[in-house]
Amino acid sequence: MTQAVSPELRDWLVSQLAAGHSVPALRASMRAAGWHDAATDIALAQLEAGFPESRAASALPPRTSMPGPDLEGSPLYIDVGDRRVQVLQTMKHPRVIVFGNLLSAEECEALIAAARVRLARSLTVETKTGGEVLNVDRTSEGMFFERGENETVRQLEERLALLLRWPLEFGEGLQILRYAPGAQYRPHYDYFDPGEPGTPTILKRGGQRVATLVMYLQEPEKGGATTFPDVGLEVAPVRGTGVFFSYDHPDPATRTLHGGAPVVAGEKWVATKWLREREFR
Template sequence: MIREASAAGGKAGYTESSPELEQWLARHIAQGFGADALVLSMLRSGYDDAFARQAVAAAFAQDDAGAVPAAAMPVARGKKAPAAAAESEPAVYVAHGGDRAIPILFRLASPRIKLFQELLTDEECDALVALSRGRLARSPVVNPDTGDENLIDARTSMGAMFQVGEHALISRIEARIAAVTGVPAEHGEGLQILNYKPGGEYQPHFDYFNPQRPGEARQLSVGGQRIATLVIYLNTPEAGGATAFPRVGLEVAPVKGNAVYFSYLLPDGKLDERTLHAGLPVTSGEKWIATKWLRERPYRSEA
């Protein structure tokens, strides 16, 4: 039976599964595409809205559990699905003025690390730098015992903090971050812009909070634990400034517009200590980055 597609202006949508569709979904889930992006791609290929959402949910269930329950994948009869759907690449986010896919240059499964190519345009990078120049101040860290923000020698950057949605550009970027990470925008802390001069670095550290330390435990009341970080490179330094993961043996070169994402909350609720990371010293020129920390609950909600 062919159902009416709710997003297709009354036109009939395709409601038939196929091995090609299932393979296409599995491949793109493995590449890190989010559920909304996959549903959007299926709708553009002519699938029924409800069927697309059920198929994507079933595919994610298979990815998590290794097998799809028999009742999870809809039983569909009707038109044969268009062959183009199995070949098209889904749009990862809907940008202002049109859709643009964000390539993933590499993806590690354990720990979960991804490198997005050109998450921001050159113009967006330059605009963020310009917005931050007037409010740069020495970057603090949270004191693990008191919860206060202190200056330490291990972190030598200058930084500027922005509230969520404070500027139209920031709001657009935050929506894009939510699309590519699958974490709702309201779970994000404010965007932080950082500037490192020659010799500037951030020595190895974790971004998540240690609930055993009273100062860090205080942070859990305003959105829960941090679960992931996205570091966006706003320029390409002349030399140095890579993001290093010493327990993985990985260094990510800072390239303007690219962004490295890493998640540190494991399925069992434990925190992944392999996400220890550092901003290596800038040896020539300067480095600009934007950092987005993501929480398990809406940020600044009641604990």
């Protein structure tokens, strides 16, 4: 089966070459990620020839299209058809928006009930291999819904597509997480590290992640805030609200380092939606 040399792979190769990695090292990384020798040869030949469509790694321009709500005129509410979502807080760098009235209490309960019987120790994407692994920094339990798996999920996904002006098909499946007392997720980035050998494999499914929306389904009694250490921001996990943030390139300069602070008392349940740059399969 022929493996296509995508623009994302070319950009990754350019960025790695600019960072000082050799062509033999890039070849080894691609082989480790499962790329066939023929596709590897084509990609590296284009790279060495200065492929004209590749973006300059030393100065990646901002993406021309990014997910996010229409905030023209600084609206207090955004009409998404089935409800009016509140705009509670905004920040420009990093681009962070806190939404209120994003989910009803009934929707929160329905998602928790459907997820509860399928919970397992949360995994994280392993960018060294392209697979999933247990991570000591993440001590929650979780599960994934398929897109449109049930009526509640379908309605929520359609709402988010309208709110964030991003195609529904570009979203990963909705993830539900439960944080018991003491559980946390230490600060991390949601984009896939371009320097890791497994990243080209991950990008085949839909390109880079470009935005995250964390929605709070059940608030704990104490603790559990979503934190942004680079800017000193903490978002309280209030039921029915959500925090959205985007990152136009996979780099710490986006200031999107974030984490889930430990739950001190009670349980925190969240739903997370990650958005990709193209259709996620």
